[in-house]
Amino acid sequence: MEAVSLVLSVFPLLITTVEHWESCMDSTKRFFRWKNELQNTSIELSVQELKFRMNLQSLLAPIVPKADIMEMIDNPKSDLWKPDGETGIALARKLGDASSHYQRIVRNCERILRELAEAFDCVLKNDTWRYDVSKDVLLENLRKHGTTKNIATSVKFLYRKKSILQLIQELDKNNQRLTELEDKADKIGTAIATSKTKLKPFLRHFTSVRQTALTLHKTLAKHITCSSHVGHSIKLELADPNVEYLSRKRPIDETRSMQFKLLFVAHNHKSEDQIRLFQLELTKEAHVSVEGDEDQGQVDRLSVDMVAESKGKTAKLRFSVPLKPDNVYAATTPRPGTLAEVRSLCDSAIQLGNGDFCLDLRVLRSKLLHNIDHREGSTVAHFDRVVSLYELIRMHHNQNFPFHPRTRRAISLKIAASLLRFHTSPWINEAFWSSKEVFVAIRKDGYLSDPYLSTSFLDEPRAGCDSNGGTPWNDPNSRGRTRHKNPALLALGVLLLELELGKPIEALVPDLEDGADKSESRTALFIAANKVLETREYQETVSDNHLLATESCINCAFTMRYRRFSDEKFREAFCEEVILPILRDYCHENSVASFEDI
Numbered sequence: 278m279e280a281v282s283l284v285l286s287v288f289p290l291l292i293t294t295v296e297h298w299e300s301c302m303d304s305t306k307r308f309f310r311w312k313n314e315l316q317n318t319s320i321e322l323s324v325q326e327l328k329f330r331m332n333l334q335s336l337l338a339p340i341v342p343k344a345d346i347m348e349m350i351d352n353p354k355s356d357l358w359k360p361d362g363e364t365g366i367a368l369a370r371k372l373g374d375a376s377s378h379y380q381r382i383v384r385n386c387e388r389i390l391r392e393l394a395e396a397f398d399c400v401l402k403n404d405t406w407r408y409d410v411s412k413d414v415l416l417e418n419l420r421k422h423g424t425t426k427n428i429a430t431s432v433k434f435l436y437r438k439k440s441i442l443q444l445i446q447e448l449d450k451n452n453q454r455l456t457e458l459e460d461k462a463d464k465i466g467t468a469i470a471t472s473k474t475k476l477k478p479f480l481r482h483f484t485s486v487r488q489t490a491l492t493l494h495k496t497l498a499k500h501i502t503c504s505s506h507v508g509h510s511i512k513l514e515l516a517d518p519n520v521e522y523l524s525r526k527r528p529i530d531e532t533r534s535m536q537f538k539l540l541f542v543a544h545n546h547k548s549e550d551q552i553r554l555f556q557l558e559l560t561k562e563a564h565v566s567v568e569g570d571e572d573q574g575q576v577d578r579l580s581v582d583m584v585a586e587s588k589g590k591t592a593k594l595r596f597s598v599p600l601k602p603d604n605v606y607a608a609t610t611p612r613p614g615t616l617a618e619v620r621s622l623c624d625s626a627i628q629l630g631n632g633d634f635c636l637d638l639r640v641l642r643s644k645l646l647h648n649i650d651h652r653e654g655s656t657v658a659h660f661d662r663v664v665s666l667y668e669l670i671r672m673h674h675n676q677n678f679p680f681h682p683r684t685r686r687a688i689s690l691k692i693a694a695s696l697l698r699f700h701t702s703p704w705i706n707e708a709f710w711s712s713k714e715v716f717v718a719i720r721k722d723g724y725l726s727d728p729y730l731s732t733s734f735l736d737e738p739r740a741g742c743d744s745n746g747g748t749p750w751n752d753p754n755s756r757g758r759t760r761h762k763n764p765a766l767l768a769l770g771v772l773l774l775e776l777e778l779g780k781p782i783e784a785l786v787p788d789l790e791d792g793a794d795k796s797e798s799r800t801a802l803f804i805a806a807n808k809v810l811e812t813r814e815y816q817e818t819v820s821d822n823h824l825l826a827t828e829s830c831i832n833c834a835f836t837m838r839y840r841r842f843s844d845e846k847f848r849e850a851f852c853e854e855v856i857l858p859i860l861r862d863y864c865h866e867n868s869v870a871s872f873e874d875i
Contacts, residue, residue, distance in 0.1 A: 332455040666712040700842035707765035762833040770830030822858035
């Protein structure tokens with residue numbers, strides 16, 4: 278037993294001694310083989326350096342020229358890396374939210390390479406790792422150490438080897454992260470390319486709707502006559518891209534019918550508000566469809582199916598009018614045999630209303646329209662009042678805004694989409710459009726109707742003056758004020774701010790109320806809107822999508838030279854940077870697939 282105890286007590290010491298001996302022998306071997314160790318370590322460093330360079334090139338190649346890539350790779354402190362520069366913005370667009378993480382990894386890799394160079398006794402100028410210079414210095418240093426036969430050099434390398442290997446491992450991890458970001462960038466790039474591919478038919482449909490609405494407007498103005506009233510008004514109900522339609526995963530260009538909402542009302546000497554509400558009660562239902570070749574913007578046929586009721590009397594009016602436009606903007610001429618039918622539509626409505634009204638004409642279709650209640654034509658008569666969006670926001674600025682965020686986003690989307698659809702039309706003119714021209718009906722329980730635009734039926738867009746009769750916004754001779762690059766966008770940006778926060782701009786920026794006409798001044802609105810954008814309340818309240826859309830509108834932050842809706846590139850940028858971000862929030866709020874996901 279004593280022998281066994283002795284063996285058991287000595288055995289661990291023996292094992293420890295053997296391990297220590299092997300360790301000493303290993304250190305001794307490394308001491309005499311330090312040249313090979315140094316070469317292997319330098320090879321590992323070269324591999325990681327190459328990976329780092331290739332990752333940067335693959336990420337930057339689609340964004341910047343080759344010469345700039347070399348400068349950015351060699352000098353991560355270059356001005357080209359600044360996030361507010363052209364390259365920084367392009368990189369952020371490619372990588373999305375990962376762009377800041379990407380730049381942190383690049384800085385980490387640059388730091389590690391600099392520390393490795395110092396560990397290999399390389400003297401770097403300007404404290405920066407530049408590949409073309411530092412690599413030659415490193416190789417020269419390795420050759421010098423490889424031919425030196427002094428003990429001090431080997432001891433120095435062995436002492437640093439552990440830290441050098443740790444740095445190389447850290448560089449390897451960062452390279453792996455860059456590879457992951459590269460994969461993400463490819464996915465984002467594919468998504469952007471797919472989105473841009475879908476954007477063109479999306480915009481083409483918007484253009485077709487606008488052309489069809491103009492044609493219909495001129496047709497009605499030319500052929501519907503009424504001598505019983507002092508004026509006629511046509512109101513266009515604003516419509517957002519129909520999420521329900523898009524979720525069917527059918528290409529937009531498959532449809533051949535233009536979809537929008539119209540409300541046509543004649544009025545006499547009575548209050549316009551009373552006539553509007555009474556007229557909504559008069560008409561129970563009206564269906565209007567316009568069919569034609571969407572790709573060519575042509576209109577072939579106008580079909581109306583209307584049911585009206587007043588004081589127990591019911592009238593059903595149906596007709597179909599072939600239309601032959603000279604061009605997409607010209608008024609159309611119905612076939613001679615159907616002109617009497619068009620005029621009888623107005624006459625029948627006058628008789629139905631005892632000579633006081635003409636007709637209420639609505640498009641109650643669903644394609645490219647998202648309507649919670651398709652029976653709105655018969656229920657909106659129960660609304661208590663009609664106000665503009667400008668008035669609506671100011672009605673509740675001293676209390677909590679009563680409308681659900683979903684309602685606000687729906688209104689924001691409809692108005693933004695309508696600016697794209699009906700720019701410089703009888704309903705919207707981008708030179709002097711404002712929220713004062715957008716109306717909604719309110720019910721006692723707080724339910725809102727869809728917003729609509731109201732303008733004189735026979736009016737064409739005004740030109741050469743602003744909303745107050747002053748100089749045009751794009752007149753280079755106008756002085757004494759700052760001219761916004763597109764006043765309609767400024768008005769939309771201010772409206773997006775007000776809707777999201779539930780307060781008017783003058784309540785968000787009290788200084789705006791000091792001057793007599795400050796709230797009407799574009800310069801004052803521009804300054805006030807930017808003050809709100811910088812507040813913590815706004816940045817913490819809104820989503821990133823809403824922030825992008827609002828900033829793009831207020832600052833007109835688009836890269837093209839001409840910020841006008843008449844420019845096709847600007848329409849694409851407006852759709853991508855304003856409408857689609859709002860649409861993403863709207864789809865998320867309603868738990869449906871967004872346009873880009875289809």
